Amino acid sequence: MATVLVVIDNPGAALHKSHRELLTLAGTFGDAVVAFIGDLPDAIAQELGARGVRTVYRPAAADVEEFLVAGKAGFLTAVVRSSSPAAVLLGNTFEAKEIAARAGIQLSSGVITDAVAIGEDLTVTKSVLAGSYAVEAKVTTGTPLITVKANIVDVAAAGEGDLPELVTVESVTPANTARITGRTAKPASGRPELTEARVIVAGGRGVDGDFSPVEELADALGGAVGASRAATDAGWIEHSAQIGQTGKTVSPQLYISAGISGAIQQKAGMQTAKVIIAVNKDSDSPVFDIADFGIVGDLFTVLPQATAEIIKRRS
Amino acid sequence: MEDASQVGLDIVVLVKHVPDAQFDRHISGEDRTTDRNESILSELDEYALEAALQLVEAHGGDAAGHRITAVTMGPAGAVSAVKKALQIGAHAGVHLCDDALAGSDAAGTSRALAAVVSHLGAVDLVITGMASTDGETSLVPAQLAERLELPQVTFASSLELERGDNSWSLTARRDGDVYSETVEATLPAVVSVTDQINEPRYPNFKGIMAAKKKPLTTLSLDEVGVAPGEVGLAGAWTAVQSADPRPPRSQGTIISDDGDAGIRLVDFLAAQKLL
């Protein structure tokens, strides 16, 4: 049976939902094997085994992560050369795309980003031009390197399985690379990761510095908090919360937009959401053109009322 | 190696000519390529040009002998992206134009652009945008670094240069989800910048007039030493098999808040089984 290589880069203490999705997807094509970067705690090794992963490749050199992207790409190339997978699946982060990009050159292999579906013959479906076209594309040369968006498959239940075999792989980092000389951890919000969340409540300039109504509604729905660039630029919330062309592209089940006008760059990141609700004072806001349910009103009254109602119905 | 304290910086800024996102954008033709009428200099490449201009200004300005060359690859019309860059402040322009380039994927684009950079000779910095606003893959900068065997400093949200005895070094900040990283490299290097790094300037009248006298070179694939089969549709490692316009989202129900909109929002969620 074919093997499909899944790249897992520094998950921390436990696998993320997106990693489980990649493993599930890989399992539909053959045996999943893993190229693992970072600390591998026992709990993760056990879960990988339980998800049917028989082999986990790890870099021999401890310092691959100190060389921006080049170190990880060199490792991926070495794993592909030694394991000859039918395809490589990665997450859809900027860094994962770059790892695939460089490994693609080293391996003379095509790269396709932003996959939302992968057919039996490895035909990839993705949307382009800010969601206005659905495209089917295929890697025609080399080992397909595919970066896959989150939320596109249901995670399979983990079975039982032995611990995977750990294989150490020697790789080459080019001499001429940039070095990472400092890392500052960002504060964790405790909320779901934006790209993985099923529900997102996003706030824009209309929140006027106060994200609490947005956060409280997100928490009532178990969702993540997002923002427009106007809100992140103003420093009201972390830049990593930005949704849009130069922020995150999200496709949740539900996107609630509050105090956001709906500029083209904002829409580019969220218009593939299944259901969109917009709350905005101005009935002419372009966000209403794409809303399934729009409320012309003040977010400071509408959101808290909705939050209270959700809590009431749940109790 | 040349003595860095004596010579100016040679900076290449990559500028892509892309369809304007303010209009409807289309994929057309048998080869399923993007329609390039109504195109502009990619908004995200304006940040790359601004970063180059600010580096020059921070290190002695034009008088110090620094030189910014705006480079684009694309069909005849793409030259307008370079012209715009000249108006904003680049010193020279290069347009790689060749029929064989049509349909290039990231691998082909990086192959061709790497060849242009090598052709230009002693380049200290290649600065690009974080993504093209049409392709949106963010693959090209990393692939350029790989092909040119230069340090990759991508998604920089700040960028500083320091002049050493016989080389320049660079410090950048790269913001990820979990970490904010400090990245260091020695020039030459490939850098991509985000829209967080600066506020791009507009061309002014003086710049528009001056641009007319700036050197603008058109190069063919042959001149940069790339065989036609290495790029374009023929050389692509990926193929687009179909492209279908998605029906635009239609507007749903819009209500005005009469005091109970929050409750109606929850009714809507319940009806959609989203609670």
Ligand SMILES: Cc1cc2nc3c(=O)[nH]c(=O)nc-3n(C[C@H](O)[C@H](O)[C@H](O)COP(=O)(O)OP(=O)(O)OC[C@H]3O[C@@H](n4cnc5c(N)ncnc54)[C@H](O)[C@@H]3O)c2cc1C
């Ligand atoms: C290169 C580039 C990249 C960009 N990338 C992104 C990106 O990734 N993501 C992004 O979002 N933007 C991006 N932008 C910016 C984008 O063009 C818009 O400027 C931005 O999205 C506007 O944010 P906003 O809707 O929050 O603010 P505004 O456009 O100012 O809208 C605020 C809205 O809030 C409403 N409002 C005010 N008070 C209330 C209230 N009390 N209750 C309800 N409604 C209220 C107003 O009616 C208004 O519609 C980018 C721009 C450029 C040039």
Ligand SMILES: Nc1ncnc2c1ncn2[C@@H]1O[C@H](COP(=O)(O)O)[C@@H](O)[C@H]1O
């Ligand atoms: N045809 C091109 N001409 C000039 N620069 C390009 C071209 N394609 C990509 N680039 C540069 O590479 C960056 C990333 O593009 P991409 O990888 O396509 O998202 C862009 O912001 C440009 O700076």
